[in-house]
Amino acid sequence: MTENPGNTDSARQAQQIDGLTEALTDVLSGARARGGLFHRAVLAPPWGVRIQDGTPLSVASMLRGEGWVRHSEAPEPVRIAPGDVVVLRGPAPYVLADGPATEPGLLIQPGDCCTTPDGVDMCEELALGVRTWGRSLDDPVALLSGNYQLHGDLSARLLDALPHVLVLRKDEWEAELIELVAAQVVKDTPGQQMVLDRLLDLLLVSALRAWFARPEARAPAWYRAQSDPVVGVALRLLHEQPGHAWTVAALAAKAGVSRAGLARRFTELVGEPPMTYLAHWRIDLAARLLREPDATVGAVARRVGYADGFALSTAFKRLRGVSPTAYLAGLAPRR
Incomplete structure (x- = not known):
């Protein structure tokens, strides 16, 4: 029987993808989300938020409107649009804002505390509902963010392989996951934290799998060797x-x-x-x-x-x- 070259290539590609995913799963198994924090922020220009909570790994995406990311360890600001996802490596601080030069008016501190630059607590004043904050639900910009509290020494294998700012555009990854996460963030039902933790795992794995498949990602040896x-x-x-x-x-x-x-x-x-x-x-x-x-x-x-x-x-x-x-x-x- 003559083997179809196309089928052989497809099978080989599928085997490689399975191997790469398994490698990532092995590393993440020691770094699964536990008590990860998701937030939806509803904002009106001008807006800027500086995250300085020391989180080792965070993800962010625009639900509506556009924004910019400035990381203290990255050379240039990066624009993000709805459907894009950005993975940010800590613990260095970063800014999410409506423009590349907008100064932050809010600071996210350790312990999930939100303050003004001069230290005034804004958590109660900006509360708009379950895991949602801002001035008005009708404001034109909605930002989804989550932090990944890595536990376990296996996480070092992951962090060492990532740039400080990793951006994937809407057509470069499974962007439909954002809508799923956005629908769950505002719910407050029994077991919801576990649901959000697993969604955070899914979001991160999907983004990293898409990133490591790109030549410029320079995937680490332990990841490449699986294929x-x-x-x-x-x-x-x-x-x-x-x-x-x-x-x-x-x-x-x-x-x-x-x-x-x-x-x-x-x-x-x-x-x-x-x-x-x-x-x-x-x-x-x-x-x-x-x-x-x-x-x-x-x-x-x-x-x-x-x-x-x-x-x-x-x-x-x-x-x-x-x-x-x-x-x-x-x-x-x-x-």
């Missing part, structure tokens, strides 16, 4: 079964190549040998799992592939510079 027919197999196995007693030979057998071939190709694409990658991946996962309520070092050790708590502690201190106990002590207030 490789050899290294992608090995990475998926390491991600899916981190607790397995993997060897390079075992991974190579699963990938259908020689041990030396896998080691060489893995190192070229990912930037480190398979076992080094696995060691760091296990410790990243352990750091996340240790944050869970009632987690013990021994139980976490067995989940990520160490014989006991002592073995995990030794590896953790070697790669992180502190023991799991010291690491948790430093997180005590946040836990």
Whole structure:
């Protein structure tokens, strides 16, 4: 039977997309939205809002009207229109405004506090309903924003891969998600925070997937390598079964190549040998799992592939510079 080249290309493309999405899912699984904040702002020109709440990652989109984004770490302001989405990397502050040079009249502080530049609290005065603020619901501009409170050490893999300001135009991503989010933001029903958290995950993953598919995005090695027919197999196995007693030979057998071939190709694409990658991946996962309520070092050790708590502690201190106990002590207030 002669294989249709078009079908082969489509199948290969679908496999690559699945691999890329899986890589992003693995990283985001340690950084899922928990208590993320969504807001709808209804505004009239001139308007400007400076967000200085220290959030590590935020998203924003115009529901109606146009706006500009100025980030303290980006060289130029960027215009955004309805349907566009902008992903902003913190904790540096940024400004959303009606013009590239408009000075902000409102400041968003840590703790979701809204003040004037001279410190007057405006939260009560500007409240217009559920997660909505402004002067009048009839004002011509509506802005949707959400912040992503990243939890877990896996989030560093994501943040390191992003520019300070990432903009996708309406026709470059799944822009219809904005309407879905906008409809849910103004609802106040049981379980709504969980709904919004998952929508924030969906919004972010959709935007990042579209961004990383672009050549200028310079997607990180861990993301690109998932689409490789050899290294992608090995990475998926390491991600899916981190607790397995993997060897390079075992991974190579699963990938259908020689041990030396896998080691060489893995190192070229990912930037480190398979076992080094696995060691760091296990410790990243352990750091996340240790944050869970009632987690013990021994139980976490067995989940990520160490014989006991002592073995995990030794590896953790070697790669992180502190023991799991010291690491948790430093997180005590946040836990």
